[in-house]
Amino acid sequence: MTPTEPATRPAAAQAAARPPLPVKMVIAGGFGVGKTTAVGSISEIEPLTTEAAITEVAAGVDDLSHTPRKTTTTVAMDFGCITIDPTLKLYLFGTPGQERFGFMWDDLVEGAIGGLVIVDTRRLDDCYAAVDYFEHKQIPFAVAVNAFDGHVEHTMEEVRWALDVNDRVPVVVFDARERGSVRDALLVVLEQALARTEG
Amino acid sequence: MADGRTPSSAGEDGTPPPGPDPVGHVHAVRPFLVTAGRVAPSANGKTMPVETQVVATAEGLAGLDRLSFEQHDIVAACRRPQSIAEIAARLRLHLNVVRILSEDLRAAGQLTVHVPDSGVIHDASVLRRVIDGLRAIPDSRGVLRDTD
Numbered sequence: 641m642t643p644t645e646p647a648t649r650p651a652a653a654q655a656a657a658r659p660p661l662p663v664k665m666v667i668a669g670g671f672g673v674g675k676t677t678a679v680g681s682i683s684e685i686e687p688l689t690t691e692a693a694i695t696e697v698a699a700g701v702d703d704l705s706h707t708p709r710k711t712t713t714t715v716a717m718d719f720g721c722i723t724i725d726p727t728l729k730l731y732l733f734g735t736p737g738q739e740r741f742g743f744m745w746d747d748l749v750e751g752a753i754g755g756l757v758i759v760d761t762r763r764l765d766d767c768y769a770a771v772d773y774f775e776h777k778q779i780p781f782a783v784a785v786n787a788f789d790g791h792v793e794h795t796m797e798e799v800r801w802a803l804d805v806n807d808r809v810p811v812v813v814f815d816a817r818e819r820g821s822v823r824d825a826l827l828v829v830l831e832q833a834l835a836r837t838e839g
Numbered sequence: 840m841a842d843g844r845t846p847s848s849a850g851e852d853g854t855p856p857p858g859p860d861p862v863g864h865v866h867a868v869r870p871f872l873v874t875a876g877r878v879a880p881s882a883n884g885k886t887m888p889v890e891t892q893v894v895a896t897a898e899g900l901a902g903l904d905r906l907s908f909e910q911h912d913i914v915a916a917c918r919r920p921q922s923i924a925e926i927a928a929r930l931r932l933h934l935n936v937v938r939i940l941s942e943d944l945r946a947a948g949q950l951t952v953h954v955p956d957s958g959v960i961h962d963a964s965v966l967r968r969v970i971d972g973l974r975a976i977p978d979s980r981g982v983l984r985d986t987d
Contacts, residue, residue: 657894657919657920658920659892659893659920661955661959662891662892662922663959663965682976688929689928690924690928691934719889719924721925724969725972731922733889747886747889750886750888751890751957753959753965819976827970827974830966830969830973831970833960834963834966836961837966
C-alpha cells in the first residue's frame with residue numbers, strides 16, 4: 641500500500657532550490673494615503689522599491705501633453721512579502737492609483753488574488769481610478785479607509801455613496817500603521833476572493 | 840525588521856552583495872543599452888509577472904566568473920529564489936531589464952524561471968492557505984486575532 645521507500649532527499653546543492661508559489665495582492669490608492677505604510681506594517685522585509693518604466697500614449701487627456709506621442713514615465717512601486725509557509729509566499733505591491741498609470745496596472749495586476757484600495761476621506765477622488773480599475777478587471781477588492789490620527793471624516797455610508805461602489809464591495813476602516821489592522825483588511829479581501837471561487 | 844539597518848542588497852544568507860553597494864548611485868548606463876535595445880519582455884509574448892520566481896542553477900553559479908555586469912549580479916542574487924521584483928529592487932535595475940536578462944539567462948541554463956500559473960487566483964485551497972497564514976500573524980502587540 642504505502643510505499644516504504646525512505647523520503648528521498650533532494651539532490652542537495654546540485655538542483656536549484658524549489659521556489660515557493662508566489663501569490664500577490666495589490667495595494668492601491670492615491671499618493672500619500674498610506675500604501676507603503678500598510679505594506680511596511682505587515683511585510684517581513686523592509687519595503688523595497690522598484691522603478692518600472694511605462695510607456696503611455698498621450699491621448700490628449702493629459703493637460704500637459706500637446707503632442708500625441710509616446711512618452712516613457714517611470715513610476716515607483718513599493719512592495720513587501722509574507723512567507724505563508726516554505727511553499728507559499730504572499731507579495732504585496734503598492735502602486736499609484738492615478739489613471740495615467742494604466743499601463744503599469746495591467747502589468748502589475750495580472751494574476752493578483754485581490755486588491756485593497758486605500759482611501760483618505762479628505763481626498764476621496766484620489767481613489768476613483770483604482771476602484772474603477774478593480775471593478776472593470778473583476779478583481780476581488782475592498783475599500784479600506786485609513787483612519788489618520790484615529791479618526792475618519794465621513795461615515796462609511798458617506799464613503800460608499802461617494803465612491804458609488806457596489807454593495808458587495810466591503811468598506812472598512814483601518815489603521816495602516818497597525819499590523820493587525822492591515823492583516824484584517826487583507827483578510828476581508830481574501831474572504832471576498834474565496835467567496836467568488838465558491839459562488 | 841526592528842533594526843532596519845540590514846543593507847537591502849545583501850543576500851538573505853548574509854553574503855555581501857556583489858560589487859560596490861549600488862544604493863544611491865545613478866544609472867551610468869541607459870537601461871535598454873543593457874538589453875541591447877530589446878524592450879519586449881519575453882519570448883512568448885506574455886509579460887513575465889512581477890512575482891515570477893527566479894533561481895540560479897548550479898551551472899549558473901559555477902559559471903559566475905564568466906558572466907559580466909548585470910547578468911553576473913542577477914545570477915549571484917538568485918542563490919535563493921527571488922521574485923523579479925526583488926531582483927529589480929535589490930540590483931536597482933528596471934523591471935523590464937530584469938525580465939529580459941532573466942529570459943536570456945534561463946535560455947542559457949544559468950537560471951530557472953518559474954512563471955506562476957494564472958489559475959491560482961481561482962484556487963480555493965491556495966486562498967485558504969493564505970487566509971490561514973495571515974490569521975496566524977499577531978498584531979503589533981503580539982495578540983492573535985479573535986475569531987469572530
